[in-house]
Amino acid sequence: MTYPGRVMSFLLSRRSALQTLAGALCPQAGQPQGKPDRPNILFIPVDDLNDWVEDFGGHPQTVTPNLHRLSQQGVRFQRAYCQAPMCNPSRASLFTGLRCTTTGVYKNDDTWRDGAKSVVTLTEYFRKYGYRADGLGKTFHSKQTDYSCFDSYFQGDVDDNATGLPDGAKPRKLKGAAKVLQWGGIDVPEEQTGDTQIALEAVRLLKAGYKQPFFLAPGFRKPHMPWYAPKKYFDKFPAESVKLPPYLENDLDDVPRSAIHRNLVDHFHAIRDVGKWKEAVAAYLACINYVDANVGRILDALESSPYRDNTIVMVWGDHGWHLGEKDHWQKFTLWERSCRAPLIVRAPGTKGSGDCHRVVEFLDVYPTLIDLCGLPKNSKLEGRSLKPLLDNPSATWDGVGITSDGPDKITVRTERYRYSRFPDGEELYDEQADPNEWTNLARRAEAKPLMEKLRRELGSRLPVNANRKEPRSWDSLSAAEKRRLRGRS
Amino acid sequence: MNRRQAIAALSAPAILKAQRRKLNVLWILGDDLGPFLGCYGYPAVRTPNIDRLAGESARFTHAFTTAPVCSASRSAFNTGVYQTTTGTHNHRSHRNDGYTLPAGVRLISDRFRDAGYFTANVLDLAPGVRGIGKTDFNWQAKKPFDGTHWNQRAKDQPFYAQINFIAPHKGASFTESRKQKNLVNPATVPLPPFYPDHPVVRDEVANYCDAVHLLDMQVGVTLDLLKKDGLLDNTAIFFFGDNGRCLIRGKQWLYDAGTHVPLMVRWPEAVAKGSVREDLVSILDVTAQSLECAGIPIPENFHGRPLFGSKAKPRDFVFTARDRCDMTVDRIRAARSKRYKYIRNFMPDRPYTQFNEYITQQYPTQRVMKELHAQGKLNAVQSLFMADRKPPVEFYDLREDPHEIRNLANSPAHKAALAEHSARLESWIKETKDKGEIPETRETIEREEPRAKDAPKA
Numbered sequence: 001m002t003y004p005g006r007v008m009s010f011l012l013s014r015r016s017a018l019q020t021l022a023g024a025l026c027p028q029a030g031q032p033q034g035k036p037d038r039p040n041i042l043f044i045p046v047d048d049l050n051d052w053v054e055d056f057g058g059h060p061q062t063v064t065p066n067l068h069r070l071s072q073q074g075v076r077f078q079r080a081y082c083q084a085p086m087c088n089p090s091r092a093s094l095f096t097g098l099r100c101t102t103t104g105v106y107k108n109d110d111t112w113r114d115g116a117k118s119v120v121t122l123t124e125y126f127r128k129y130g131y132r133a134d135g136l137g138k139t140f141h142s143k144q145t146d147y148s149c150f151d152s153y154f155q156g157d158v159d160d161n162a163t164g165l166p167d168g169a170k171p172r173k174l175k176g177a178a179k180v181l182q183w184g185g186i187d188v189p190e191e192q193t194g195d196t197q198i199a200l201e202a203v204r205l206l207k208a209g210y211k212q213p214f215f216l217a218p219g220f221r222k223p224h225m226p227w228y229a230p231k232k233y234f235d236k237f238p239a240e241s242v243k244l245p246p247y248l249e250n251d252l253d254d255v256p257r258s259a260i261h262r263n264l265v266d267h268f269h270a271i272r273d274v275g276k277w278k279e280a281v282a283a284y285l286a287c288i289n290y291v292d293a294n295v296g297r298i299l300d301a302l303e304s305s306p307y308r309d310n311t312i313v314m315v316w317g318d319h320g321w322h323l324g325e326k327d328h329w330q331k332f333t334l335w336e337r338s339c340r341a342p343l344i345v346r347a348p349g350t351k352g353s354g355d356c357h358r359v360v361e362f363l364d365v366y367p368t369l370i371d372l373c374g375l376p377k378n379s380k381l382e383g384r385s386l387k388p389l390l391d392n393p394s395a396t397w398d399g400v401g402i403t404s405d406g407p408d409k410i411t412v413r414t415e416r417y418r419y420s421r422f423p424d425g426e427e428l429y430d431e432q433a434d435p436n437e438w439t440n441l442a443r444r445a446e447a448k449p450l451m452e453k454l455r456r457e458l459g460s461r462l463p464v465n466a467n468r469k470e471p472r473s474w475d476s477l478s479a480a481e482k483r484r485l486r487g488r489s
Numbered sequence: 490m491n492r493r494q495a496i497a498a499l500s501a502p503a504i505l506k507a508q509r510r511k512l513n514v515l516w517i518l519g520d521d522l523g524p525f526l527g528c529y530g531y532p533a534v535r536t537p538n539i540d541r542l543a544g545e546s547a548r549f550t551h552a553f554t555t556a557p558v559c560s561a562s563r564s565a566f567n568t569g570v571y572q573t574t575t576g577t578h579n580h581r582s583h584r585n586d587g588y589t590l591p592a593g594v595r596l597i598s599d600r601f602r603d604a605g606y607f608t609a610n611v612l613d614l615a616p617g618v619r620g621i622g623k624t625d626f627n628w629q630a631k632k633p634f635d636g637t638h639w640n641q642r643a644k645d646q647p648f649y650a651q652i653n654f655i656a657p658h659k660g661a662s663f664t665e666s667r668k669q670k671n672l673v674n675p676a677t678v679p680l681p682p683f684y685p686d687h688p689v690v691r692d693e694v695a696n697y698c699d700a701v702h703l704l705d706m707q708v709g710v711t712l713d714l715l716k717k718d719g720l721l722d723n724t725a726i727f728f729f730g731d732n733g734r735c736l737i738r739g740k741q742w743l744y745d746a747g748t749h750v751p752l753m754v755r756w757p758e759a760v761a762k763g764s765v766r767e768d769l770v771s772i773l774d775v776t777a778q779s780l781e782c783a784g785i786p787i788p789e790n791f792h793g794r795p796l797f798g799s800k801a802k803p804r805d806f807v808f809t810a811r812d813r814c815d816m817t818v819d820r821i822r823a824a825r826s827k828r829y830k831y832i833r834n835f836m837p838d839r840p841y842t843q844f845n846e847y848i849t850q851q852y853p854t855q856r857v858m859k860e861l862h863a864q865g866k867l868n869a870v871q872s873l874f875m876a877d878r879k880p881p882v883e884f885y886d887l888r889e890d891p892h893e894i895r896n897l898a899n900s901p902a903h904k905a906a907l908a909e910h911s912a913r914l915e916s917w918i919k920e921t922k923d924k925g926e927i928p929e930t931r932e933t934i935e936r937e938e939p940r941a942k943d944a945p946k947a
Contacts, residue, residue, distance in 0.1 A: 468688055
């Protein structure tokens, strides 16, 4: 760390009265502290949210009026791809602006700070330039949240609304298929549920007001499992009338063996075989609707605040989610269903709106926000600013979406194709003709030249990191080391 | 000096004298030590102490262990019988099932004890320099050693001792070695052609070299101590590794990188100082020679043979075997002559990179290779190890191809040589009653290796 943000944050999280003092002590004291004309940022990660969002075409029955309202005023990135189809590496990549292939952080158990030792993360960068960063809920992968990246942190009910669960269930303790069979409407006042607590705290912060530009990051934990939410959200989605996602028998016959996550196939079958597929789909829709309502609370507060016209709003899912498509449940795969997630950006002063079909990556978030706020460029970042697309969503763009599941499985998405490489084979899908990825073209002779081109494309986008250090297993670290890495030593 | 000359150089009176004086026998082992040593011509390391030892010893350039992994290899050279014959061939097996060695097979330390020797698995040598007392036998041995230092022996009693150093094994010695001064510069380590040139790969190889430095320091301290104790003239010292280097495509595999080890024998009154032996040697021959040094008769069932003297007989082949390593089931056998290596993969559908927790956690190079392979950045040679199956047969011309990267299994020009090696392996399997032919049951594997239950499927 080259600036004393970590130390400061320790003070700040306790004593808000010290905020202004700390601001004055910042090494950038020579600069005006947080130029008042700099835009604010409302940055909303949503855990496990796939494209079942209105205007993203994932599910015809999804109800997300608040996300719809936001996206009507901004740009919907219809082809935004995460760098890893699971929490920790996806979020680490977004916060560090570095690819998994650069940091070696591929899995939930990889210690992301090991792979990004001297990296200034997204919120740290903004704080360096006078922003106040308030984190709420789930921003980084929960276990590995680095609190020193924020001025304050509000957790909310981390126990996934466990209060009021039927039969006193403890969803966190369950393993395997039993874990994915947990959902239902709960009879708990909404203000006591985790995500609503987060939304209300964000509203409180907005109402209390900021003396400097802010980076407000309320991260929602739903629709991550277990799917419990206030009953009224479940009442809107009767299981019997729910439409199931597209599904093809024998869909996995033409894919490499290591592309398949056998346990996730088992999870899906466990649900389907007890006749609960529709119920589960309804539960996911209900949880999305619940999160949408909480996004709405914050948007409403923003609209009625002095920051309305000077705040960038960004909503993003950390990766997609399977609900039976390609015979899988959950995430972790390298298919469109896992790699694609919604990204909505409303940025004051940009000229475009509507759908953007260019391929972008969540890696681009960091440089985009810097660019939109007029901060100096960070030359270490591997993504690129999406500002040109926010001005003109159909601008020429040569982005590709690269997603890794561990070091040995990787996929690249272009506007037309998806090419994936596994230890035991390859995949090629024509997304235009086959949006469900039902036909793997990799073994067809006529696909050879295209595959060769995509292979080269993939290699050329991935630089070798000369300072790479392999990340340690998070679970193997001592409690003291974990505390240190979370900025709580 | 060729083998016959060397053998002849050992005079009969010397042997007689040795027997009269009851020679001490000391084994000094590096754990996972391949010949990454100055005296073996490896350029990136500085091993002045081991090189000094080599200057006072006969140095063997073609010594091979019988297994590419600690417990199986140690189970063999501590008995003088192939691990595949005694049923101790699976890595870390028979730890809790009451398994004992077959009739007639005994620990070498027991044989020394019967001959009046004090036996020791040496621990503390000097502050910061200690053996770890490793045995790692794939059976349950009752009190294999009498003590932990030769100085615990009775007056005038001869000793047989092992110093089992942990370096350059992964883990503590890798970490510890990085605290030394003058670390190896990763930019200078030579990489075999099957490794990609990547910072993580260089760092791992350099770390291995640093760990060899640590071992070298410890060997130096040991030699000084032996000198101080006045033992250098009356002790036959065998310095070797239990299997090849703990780097990917080394340990656990039957390429030379996994079974080729340094071997030096320092025996001043019988072995010419600084001599070099280029003949094929099995580490089991160390066991046989050790008994010979003590004048203990070599049992009939021994697979080793003496290295010196009239009973020494040149080998035209050495045989090596790989079986289950932790949770990773495989069976591979190899017959190696001076010129060729014949490898038979009995489970070709299992890839080289099938899941092994130790490798996954301790070999960052494999991770990087998988990564670069996925990105299409490995060349054909580097991709060999990433293949999703193994060829049933691998055949290498070691003279032309020391890194074993050009498989000649289908080469018409090598048909006869291949057939000869194959036949020799076949008869070795029969003659030594290779127990690897009987697969373990799933229950056995899961009892011995509970982690196998949770391991990702191949």
